[in-house]
Amino acid sequence: MAGDVKKEFQEFWIQTAARVRAYMFCACRNWEDADDLAQDCYLRALRGWSQFNGSSSRQAWLFGIARRTRVDWYRKRKRERPPAHSENLDEFGWVAPGEPDADNVEAVWESVKVLKAEHGQVVHLRFAVGLSYAEIAQALEVPIGTVRSRLHRALKEIRQKIRELENGS
């Protein structure tokens, strides 16, 4: 690895690592797995570093890799741990725990957890990572219009879910 590339990659890692971890945490919900996924993501990024063609931003490119890493992890996880029953499971096949708290954080978090995977991806990239619509579109390899539609639907679902939880509690 040439010195310049190493330095460049290191700087990039410092700038983005926290957000990649947050994005991974949204999927696996524990920091240990999030760290493993983030590491895997950066290894992939390092291997493909020289192949980046500049058609998108580095950040969008990285989160495209992060998304694929997450998908691979999810598939592997699903193979290793098939869900015992289909009720009350989140998108990753886990039982959704927890009751909503007073400040709605848990309610919103629970609502985000039960979103469809494609809606959840957009929500995570927007609110956990802070990517723009264009960057999300590049990372997910979909048109910007699709990003807007998914985010809009996701927010509607979250709102609906929060209301249900608030009314129920």
Added chain:
Amino acid sequence: MDRDAIERLAMDSACGELNEDAEALLSEYLAGNAEADRWAADVREVCEKTEAAIQKKTKNSGSGLEGAPVAPKPALPVRLWPVTRLAAAVVIAAFIGFAIGHRQESNTTYGPPLPDSASIPKQVRTVADLREQYAGTFWGDKMLAVIEHRPDRRHQAARRAGSLWDRYGKYIKENRHE
């Protein structure tokens, strides 16, 4: 504008995706339309709550990585570690093997004891001895060429002597009276 369009614009606004002109137009429209303003406020609130909840949930890493810009150490070592470990194991094994072998060699003698040089009979045959032995025999010239590692002479000798049949006839003739 219908509710869906207002909500989408409010969402874009909350996500910072509207330019200044569009933002101004939306604000103007919402100022004159109470119902639309309520829809927009609803969407903004969901955006804010969602962002706040996700930020709160994903902030507490427990490893302090955010504050500590550490180089991505695992990148290369993880990939090279098995190779390095294997190489180290091979070197250690080779060293141990060499040490054991060397120690045994110094303590043990294999096979019969070697004779000392004085007891070796002088029966080593030199090329000169062999030349003397084979000169004038049936295969003499050719044999000497082989012994002396001179393939050119071997062929010369073969050509000079003629065919095998000629040489045989010559040999029989010379040795008839013996």
